[in-house]
Amino acid sequence: MNMHANNIAGGARAPWAKAGTQPRVAIIGAGMSGISAVxxxxxxxxxxxxxxEKTGKVGGTWRENQYPGLSCDVPSRWYSFSFNLNPDWxxxxxxxxxIQAYMEDTANKFGVTDIVKFNTPVADLTYEGPQWRLTTGDGTVExxxxxxxxxxxxxxxxxxxxDGLDTFEGDMFHTARWDHGVKLEGRKVGIIGTGSTAAQIIGAITHKVGTMNVFQRTPQWMIPLPQKEYATGWKWLLRTFPALQKxxxxxxxxxxxxxxxxxxxxDQKKLADIQEACTKHLEEAVADPELRAKLTPDYQAACKRLIFCSDFYxxxxxxxxxxxxxxxxxITPTGIETVDGKLHELDVLILATGFDAAAFILPxxxxxxxxxxxxxxxxxxxxAHRAVAMPGFPNFWMLEGPTGPVGNLSLITISEYQVDYIISMLNKMRDDRLEAVSARQDAYQHYxxxxxxxxxNTVWASGGCTSWYFDKSGNPNLYPYPPHRYLDDMHDPDFSEFRLIADVKEMQAANA
Structure with a gap:
């Protein structure tokens, strides 16, 4: 009875901006971007x-990743919601x-948790102008x-x-699906991958395992993590004088x-400074010249996502x-065989092989x-157009979408600016009584x-490396200009880049 009522309430109705009602907004995902959007x-x-939310908790990547040594490479004071600065980092x-506790606290504090449909993946989104039909994994339609x-x-x-990945008879798991029930102490552990995740894990667990075998395809540049524990007095000061937090x-x-x-x-000068810091770190932290040679990349530092880590070396x-x-x-039932014919016997195999960076909302x-x-x-x-919109998909917006500025910046900040941009579009729809807005094809192509x-001109393309930034096009899926340019654009939308549709049915009839 209740589900039926909801479906009727959420069914086709008069366009919200013309009717002067609230728009019904669906947000897919309860991570940091979803929390910020609400x-x-x-x-x-x-x-x-x-x-x-497809799972049972808010938090996104910080809920998914629970491996030993996990930390953020953006300072806590900035890796925060601007509307909920935290004096107690x-x-x-x-x-x-x-960070996961902070995400949950923010969601509870601002009433986000109350409006999340947990364990409810979205299977299908279909545009039925000017609305979207949303179908969940269990077949519910809104x-x-x-x-x-x-x-x-x-x-x-x-x-x-x-070959043979499914034949391994020991304990095996991906880093984003960490199995806390697997004992590591004294065992022969292997890890495939040497990116940021692998570096943190290796730094955190090598001292307690029996043997740590690290299978490296490409060495990584690393810069020391200038970690610092905050004193109680400093936390008190920030809590007492909130302006200091800002x-x-x-x-x-x-x-x-x-x-x-x-x-x-x-900026070649700043890039050279990063290269110098990385080279110095490697030289000072690894005394064995043979090992140091194996760990020395043949590409420019920051070409791949720069790793902040002091424990790996x-x-x-x-x-x-x-x-x-x-x-x-x-991979064999008992370990990993390498091209030199050697079998490296393992009890535990950890896959630090990253993510499908081209998926976004897919599948x-x-x-x-x-x-x-x-x-x-x-x-x-x-x-996407400005990382948030696609031509041909009206009233559909993305946070941290394709070509979003990833880099070593705070994605929370970027998400907040993108939400501001979307709000500008909703305000435009409300003020001009529009039924739909979507990116223009010519604006999308030009952008x-x-x-x-x-x-x-970026280090990602010119630095001599390949990375997960590259997609099928052969180019990095990133924003190639300084971040401030993108952030400024988010607060100064150009509506001429969009189709501003006053009457969807009339437009469809004219194009028929």
């Missing part, structure tokens, strides 16, 4: 919101459990005026394509944007650690105007062609 939309006066760079995808970038684990937030915001943001997008230098650079031939099926399928439109090379021309 809070900021409410602050802007949009209150008919529903969040769909325990460290300059927070650890995973504390209709919404606006859909916001807040699914994040790194949420779909990528598994290596290695000052520290802005300090790290500007420092990270001007240094790492500028270095990756063309000491860990990989331990007597019980082996850095294996020979390629993997196959949810999204169908726009004229039956256009989003997955087919992207075809492994997802792009992405312009970024393609700029990309060779």
């Amino acid at each position: 809070v900021k939309l409410r602050q802007a006066g949009y209150t008919d919101l529903t969040v769909y 325990s460290h300059r760079f927070s650890y995973g459990p504390e 209709h919404y005026d606006v859909v916001i995808s807040a699914t994040g970038v790194l949420h779909k684990p990528a598994f290596p394509n290695i 000052l520290t937030y802005n300090f790290y915001f500007k420092a990270m944007s001007k240094n790492f943001g500028a270095a990756t997008t063309g 000491p860990a990989i230098s331990r007597d019980n650690a082996n850095l294996i650079t020979e390629g993997i031939t196959r 949810t099926k999204v169908t726009g105007e004229n039956g256009q399928d989003l997955g087919e439109a992207w075809d492994g090379s997802p792009r 992405n062609e312009d970024m393609g021309k700029q990309m060779p």
Whole structure:
């Protein structure tokens, strides 16, 4: 009875902006972007919101990842919601459990948790102008005026394509599905991958395992993590004088944007400083010249996502650690065989092989105007207009969408700016009594062609490496300009880049 009533209430109705009613807004995902969307939309006066979350908790990537040593590479004071600054961070760079607790606390404090449909994945989104039909995994159907995808970038684990992966008889799991019931002490552990996740895990557990075998395909540049534990007095000061919290937030915001943001997008002096710091770290932390040679990349620092880690080099230098650079031939029931014919016997195999960075809202099926399928439109090379919109998909918005500025910046800040941009679009719809808004095809093409021309000037494209930033197009799926340019654009939308549709049925009839 209740479900039937909800479906009727959420069915086709008069366009909200013309009727002067609240838009029904569906938000897909209850991670940091979803939480930010709810809070900021409410602050802007949009209150008919529903969040769909595929799991049983808020938190997104911080809920998914629970591996030992997990920490953030963005300072805590900046890796925070601007509307809920936290004076009680325990460290300059927070650890995973504390960030997850902060996400849950924020969601509870601002009433986000109350409107989340947990354990409810969205299977299908179909545009039925001017509304969207949303179908959940259990077949429930609802209709919404606006859909916001807040699914994040790194949420779909990528598994290596290695012969025999399914034959291993020991304990095996992906880092995003960490099995806390598996005993590590004294056992022969192998880890495939040497990215940020692997570096943190290796630094955290090598001292307690029997043997740590690290299978390295490509070495990584690492910069020391300037970790610091905050004193009780400092926390009291920030709690007592909230203005100081805003000052520290802005300090790290500007420092990270001007240094790492500028270095990756063309500032050669700042890039050289990063290279020098990474080289010095490696030389000082690894005494064995043979091991140091194996750990030395042949590409520019920051070409791949820069790793902030002080524990990896000491860990990989331990007597019980082996850095294996020979390629993997196959996985056997008892271990990993490399191209030199050696079998490395293992009790536990950890897959630190990252995520499908081209998935975004997929595998949810999204169908726009004229039956256009989003997955087919992207075809492994997802792009968007200003990272938030797609031509042919009216009233559909993305947070942290394709070509979003990833880099070593706070994704919370980027999400908040993107929500502000979406709010500007909703205000435009309300004020002009529009039924639909979508990116213009020519604006989308110009925007992405312009970024393609700029990309060779970035370290991601010119630094001599390949990385998970690259997609099927052969180009990094990133924003190639300094971050402040993107953030400024988010607060100064150009409505001429969008189709502003006053009457969807009339437009459809004219195009028939």
